[in-house]
Amino acid sequence: VVFGDASLAKALRGFEVTAALGDRPAKPTLVAVSRLAAAQRKPGQPRRPGGRAQYDYFRAAIDAARSGYLDAICTAPVSKEQISRAGVPFMGHTEVLAEAFGREVLMLMDGPRVRVALATNHLRLADVPGALEARKLAGQLRLLSDGLRPLLGRRPRIAVLGVNPHAGEGGLLGREEIRAIQPAIRLARRAGVNCEGPFAADGLFARVGRLPYDAVLAMYHDQGLVAAKALDFARTVNVTLGLPIPRTSPDHGVAYDLAGTGRASVEPLAAALLEAAALARH
């Protein structure tokens, strides 16, 4: 099911076209959420109605998912700037999904070389240490373990990072590891999660390729994403765990400079679609 503009009908030959889903669709379907005028949908020339429409496609997919009509959501890149210009406050897909489904979610970057989840995300660095709590971290470890299990077909092995240099070096370089991260690992292990740590981030990512772990729980944005992007850029699928249905997305932006040129690679979006299908199958 594609949620988009009515004008896509021409490109999506063989798709049924409808204004809204009333049931689980039996055939490939285009849900025509918008009917933009030709001048408003020129590739690479974003206009305000397009910004609004990007957001509306996503909300229509969420509504369909909540009605039980979908097994997974794969989102294409959107422009936060264009959505904001259209007057919609928008931090990101992940935040909207968490609110719409009323769930704690976990962002996982699933790349060919490394799989990294983030314990905190869009948080100023000064607020990261205080945001780390044992029970919350343990819940995230359970989400990560449960979320990856269908992909792996077995219980995932998870490495947990420290938040301080050298994972705090026994308290000398910070005590969040002792106060929150070590207790979280103990709680999660008691709940059946196969996890170890806390590990020094630089030492752990140095061993990528020879690591006995299926995924890494990083404590904050740059700690996890520097590794994910340096090692796997553009081949990483962004997965939101913790929702009633999986959500995936490619890890790149709208690239308005490539829109309509035929030079954009479809591979990242294809990989995200395939991963959504794989996760939904379980």
Add this chain to the structure above:
Amino acid sequence: VVFGDASLAKALRGFEVTAALGDRPAKPTLVAVSRLAAAQRKPGQPRRPGGRAQYDYFRAAIDAARSGYLDAICTAPVSKEQISRAGVPFMGHTEVLAEAFGREVLMLMDGPRVRVALATNHLRLADVPGALEARKLAGQLRLLSDGLRPLLGRRPRIAVLGVNPHAGEGGLLGREEIRAIQPAIRLARRAGVNCEGPFAADGLFARVGRLPYDAVLAMYHDQGLVAAKALDFARTVNVTLGLPIPRTSPDHGVAYDLAGTGRASVEPLAAALLEAAALARH
């Protein structure tokens, strides 16, 4: 000049052996700082006198450097644990050098894929945002620019990272970029440093290989070292900038499990020696 145990004389054939340098040496020289008994220097079996000796070799090299007898120092890995057991408080080579020479120093990881310097190093994460000051950062940018110039033969182009996710996103995700990092870049540029930023760390390291920069100034330990180690592990040379003479070192530990087996790679130490020579030549 090798600073080590008297027993090395056998392996270092053709080297002059002395107890201490009294001048710039004219020939390859072994400075026999220690005379350990055979039982105290078994490879891979560290004893307390060996821990003390590791530290003494380093101090002897510093003394020789301060007397003007050396053009650069290349340090082999030491065991912080063994040095501490011998009763010497020791955080790392870099800290000892900063104190011995009374200089602000900057740690640079010089790898084949990425060159990263650290604005802060062994600091708990909670203390990082408050430690960032415009004048100090500007001084580090000058150190980095001056330090790299001899290696490159021209003025280095430097990328400066933000400290918050997305480099603070214009203040939404933290204000250290506005308070300290942007002013530091302006100060440094006025002093002739070719630097730009602040950049989001994950986006910048995603572009490694296609970056128009010679080096990156990272704001803290994991932000810089996760990238350096993930991309360049064991091929990175650790350089201390800001001293009267350059100091380099390989980026690995003592590997006691490999000591004496003949299986350890000499390449990282050789690369560090060559880099010390290259930096000293200027």
